[in-house]
Amino acid sequence: MNRETTYNFNAGPSALPTVVLERAQQQLLNFEESGMSIMEMSHRGKVYEAVHNAAIERMRKLYNIPSDYEVLFLQGGASLQFSMIPMNFLAEGEKAGYIMTGSWSEKAIKEAKMVGATYEVASTKDNHYKNIPTTFNVEEGTRYVHMTSNNTIFGTQFKTTPDINVPLIADMSSDIMSKPIDVTKFAMIYAGAQKNLGPSGVTVAIIRKDFLATAKTENPTVLQYATHVKNNSLYHTPPTFGIYMLGEVLKWIEEQGGLEAVNQQNEMKAALIYDVIDGSEGFYTGHADKDSRSLMNITFRVADEALEQQFLTEAAEAGFVGLNGHRSVGGCRASAYNAVPVAACQALADFMKAFMAKHK
Known part of the structure; x- marks a missing residue:
């Protein structure tokens, strides 16, 4: 297999833009004529500091982040934020509300319960997390409400931001920078970098x-959090190469025409696959309700379990990587993040049609 014949639909870590990888390759041994790799130099030096600050400024520009917001680069993934958020913002005698839409919101509320009082603002668990809730029961005295904007395992995504009159915190790990958003509707947004x-x-x-x-x-x-704000995310050694790559991906988003253009591409990619599912007369069935479907993670089943395994086997042989559903739910999942090209989604759609024609 080679890069040209491999279609990467991994849920994360996932596809990176080829041009970004090529730029990193070109600069790997000698970054900006420094005589060193970006991975070898001090995070306190001027060369890395410029890279670090440029990534923050690109993030601010693309999301139109106002000056009354801080932008931080942290470690520990979204999972550490599950604990760090209540540790910082949930005091004794207070309570936090959680919108339950899947496995990651379940993990988030589990960690928060170790710190303070929590409750469920809304949940679609009884419907096997097939949809996004539309009504929210926010109790008086709520410190903050936490949501997961896109659910990788179940393939659902918020289409609009909940209208909630308390501080709203969003885990956007799997759809950050995939479309324009109004940052001012949130008290906090956080995301692991490894998807978009x-x-x-x-x-x-x-x-x-x-x-x-x-x-x-x-x-x-x-x-x-105040520690990292005070030190511009340099309190301890940051993941310098990862931040450099993040900055390059943000540059690539700018080159695509910004978030509006990226969103249009994402809608086109998802439609290619959803159209096959919807037109298959039950040969393929989507997990998520249509009005809650994710543009990032397309989850579906094949007509019967034996045929599903054959589908996954033949897909892998044809160069499609990462189509197995999450181990907790099974089935199939195509993760079409920003860097997954339209051609890969078209190839998958064509493969799905051909497989259906052969077995229907």
């Missing part, structure tokens, strides 16, 4: 300053 922003190892956090000012201060130093 770069390689694994970097976590982005965007936090409104007035919300940040309410954070508790009795936590260990490295687990306080």
